[in-house]
Amino acid sequence: MALPRDLSIGFSPQEIQFLIENEPIRIMPRITTRKTKKQLAKDPGAQWSLITCDDSTVNNMVAMNSCEVTLWLALLLKQQGKCNIVVPSWLTLQQLEKYLEFELKNPSRFSNLPWNWLVVSSLLFARCSDDFQDPVHLLRSKVQDLREVRLGKVNKGLQYLNESHLQLENLSLMEINEMRPYACGIMDKLRTIHDSSNDTT
Amino acid sequence: MSIDIDDILAELDRDTTAVEQNASSYPDQSDRTQGNDVSQIRPADKVVDPVVPMQFNKIDDYQRLVTHWKNERMSPELLPYPHHLMTRTLIRIQERIELIETLSMGYLEDNQELTVDSKLPLLCMEAELERLKFLVRSFIRCRLSKIDKYSIYLRQQSELPNNAGLSRLDLLMSKEEVKYHMKHSDILLKLFNNAILKHLPEELQAVNDTEGSISMIDEPDWNKTVFILVCGGVVDESGVDSKLTTDDDGKPCYSVIIEDLNEEIYLLIGAVYVIRYSVIRDLMTEGRVVLI
Numbered sequence: 001m002a003l004p005r006d007l008s009i010g011f012s013p014q015e016i017q018f019l020i021e022n023e024p025i026r027i028m029p030r031i032t033t034r035k036t037k038k039q040l041a042k043d044p045g046a047q048w049s050l051i052t053c054d055d056s057t058v059n060n061m062v063a064m065n066s067c068e069v070t071l072w073l074a075l076l077l078k079q080q081g082k083c084n085i086v087v088p089s090w091l092t093l094q095q096l097e098k099y100l101e102f103e104l105k106n107p108s109r110f111s112n113l114p115w116n117w118l119v120v121s122s123l124l125f126a127r128c129s130d131d132f133q134d135p136v137h138l139l140r141s142k143v144q145d146l147r148e149v150r151l152g153k154v155n156k157g158l159q160y161l162n163e164s165h166l167q168l169e170n171l172s173l174m175e176i177n178e179m180r181p182y183a184c185g186i187m188d189k190l191r192t193i194h195d196s197s198n199d200t201t
Numbered sequence: 202m203s204i205d206i207d208d209i210l211a212e213l214d215r216d217t218t219a220v221e222q223n224a225s226s227y228p229d230q231s232d233r234t235q236g237n238d239v240s241q242i243r244p245a246d247k248v249v250d251p252v253v254p255m256q257f258n259k260i261d262d263y264q265r266l267v268t269h270w271k272n273e274r275m276s277p278e279l280l281p282y283p284h285h286l287m288t289r290t291l292i293r294i295q296e297r298i299e300l301i302e303t304l305s306m307g308y309l310e311d312n313q314e315l316t317v318d319s320k321l322p323l324l325c326m327e328a329e330l331e332r333l334k335f336l337v338r339s340f341i342r343c344r345l346s347k348i349d350k351y352s353i354y355l356r357q358q359s360e361l362p363n364n365a366g367l368s369r370l371d372l373l374m375s376k377e378e379v380k381y382h383m384k385h386s387d388i389l390l391k392l393f394n395n396a397i398l399k400h401l402p403e404e405l406q407a408v409n410d411t412e413g414s415i416s417m418i419d420e421p422d423w424n425k426t427v428f429i430l431v432c433g434g435v436v437d438e439s440g441v442d443s444k445l446t447t448d449d450d451g452k453p454c455y456s457v458i459i460e461d462l463n464e465e466i467y468l469l470i471g472a473v474y475v476i477r478y479s480v481i482r483d484l485m486t487e488g489r490v491v492l493i
Contacts, residue, residue: 001349001350003343010275018332018335031321048322048326049322050326054260072332076324077321164462165466167475168428168472168473168474176473176493184427187426188425198461
């Protein structure tokens with residue numbers, strides 16, 4: 001088939017990452033791309049022109065003035081050593097601790113972490129570990145704790161699968177994608193059983 | 202309300218010879234939401250910057266392509282092909298390839314100090330192009346696999362008298378996809394006929410038999426379970442969403458009814474649901490919910 005079978009039931013983790021790399025993030029550029037009118041007249045130089053995102057911000061970067069760009073661009077610049085990534089405010093020890101506390105206090109609810117938290121945290125840990133204020137190994141273990149607590153809740157929530165519908169609150173894209181094949185399969189089967197029992201009566 | 206921007210597209214098309222104009226007069230649902238401001242912005246933009254057409258629109262276009270891709274990947278049926286959107290995207294990709302080539306030629310000629318700094322925009326542009334190409338490729342491949350799967354069903358649909366024949370197929374698929382659909386099912390049919398079917402009794406030779414114990418036509422599973430994100434935000438002329446209601450707590454939501462179970466569900470804006478496809482199909486085509 002034109003599409004591999006494992007891709008037809010859900011997204012691959014790489015595709016989830018692709019989707020999330022389209023979201024904006026704040027960076028501290030280390031290069032200046034903004035040009036004065038004089039410079040522009042003398043030598044326009046290499047201009048950025050992007051077709052999928054806003055190119056005016058990258059053309060107006062001033063070193064150490066924070067600006068917002070898409071995540072994939074930020075990672076590319078970081079790889080070249082041209083910027084520092086400003087870590088999102090939820091990715092600090094203090095904030096993660098609050099989330100964890102909430103998770104432990106409310107066994108039936110998920111805390112409102114941003115819906116890209118798993119991907120963003122793993123990307124940032126891998127690619128810009130020097131930009132964090134807090135020690136990365138502590139952050140990593142906190143994220144791991146959160147992940148495990150939430151996984152436990154997801155597993156517990158699976159008992160509520162039914163033939164009509166389900167509402168999920170604050171579940172991240174990656175977590176949804178993980179439970180998709182199982183949840184969809186079970187709900188499809190439950191529905192078939194329900195329908196056929198209705199037909200006979 | 203569909204805004205006709207064919208003349209603008211045609212004018213753009215004259216500059217780029219390589220891209221075939223295949224969306225002539227198809228109404229395109231996906232263009233409805235943003236259609237209004239496109240027509241207002243376009244003429245001025247074209248004069249200012251002929252190299253990068255549709256500058257005001259490109260980010261929206263990309264976002265819409267991503268949405269189309271997500272919906273196509275997760276929906277059980279083949280969704281209508283976004284003709285205008287794809288034409289614009291293909292034109293942009295073509296222009297981008299040319300621009301990158303011209304720029305890298307410039308680097309070769311100047312032969313000055315090639316610092317990393319001056320190469321950086323080029324690097325990013327190439328990376329971006331690859332991302333966009335991946336998206337388009339994945340989108341098309343997903344559609345092709347669905348065309349494979351439902352080829353007999355699609356053929357049967359296009360032959361129904363009330364569907365006005367082939368015009369429906371044209372709306373649903375691009376020219377190339379129609380060609381693929383026709384050729385591929387012909388080849389497959391020939392293989393089946395030569396290998397097995399011609400040895401069977403005549404009444405068992407049809408490949409689209411629905412009378413027997415099992416229907417041979419694979420129809421999309423309309424009740425497949427899908428994950429949706431309710432995004433809302435589609436407003437009509439008067440600035441309100443006509444389908445929006447409020448639930449018991451007064452929060453804005455859409456109300457849908459599952460007929461088999463006789464159950465009413467409120468879909469809150471911004472929430473994620475696991476629900477059967479047939480229930481939310483209309484909301485999805487209108488762009489009020491997105492499959493994830």
